[in-house]
Amino acid sequence: RRLAESPEQLAAMSRAAFSTCDGRGTGRVLTQIAPEHSDTGDEVTLRPASADDCELVWNWQNEPHIRRHFRNPDPPGWEEHQLWFERQLNDLRGAMCIIELGGTACGLLRLDPLDEDCRFEVSILVSTQYQGQGIGTAGLKLAPLLLPWANLVADVKSDNTQSRGAFLAAGFIDDGAGHLVRSSSHDMQQ
16 A cells, blocks of 8 residues: 555666566576577577676677678777667666577677667677578577567668578568568567
């Protein structure tokens, strides 16, 4: 009764609980116990990114040719990257995961909120040494497990045929307006 009469206290408790548990544990467990597989048959899983991954992700972002299809093709400086990475880790609305191949970190998958309509933008980066093995496709197939109620959207440049192919192979469809999408209702129908 006391909480019902104090919406401020209830909201504070909700924020505190959400800072300890984001309600996505089931999806995280599923990405580990029901992994996808690379073209070579190795297990591909997702794990939440941590502060320890900051330098690893920065190194990936600075690999030659890795950013040619990014909105901003210039790699960030170390300080800029650190600030961005910390913001990403602290934004509990989205998800930032490390893609692992047989337990080895090989890429980054992000789901960033776009709006209040349960739409999230998908961003993926696979280290150049692991590209061409179906790891991106496997990671993209796991993404809906993290936010099963969300509609996933990706802006992939038309000349980025490798990435477009990975998204399409993972069940995304071209909406005809330049986006690749995978809706939660699409997943429920399958």
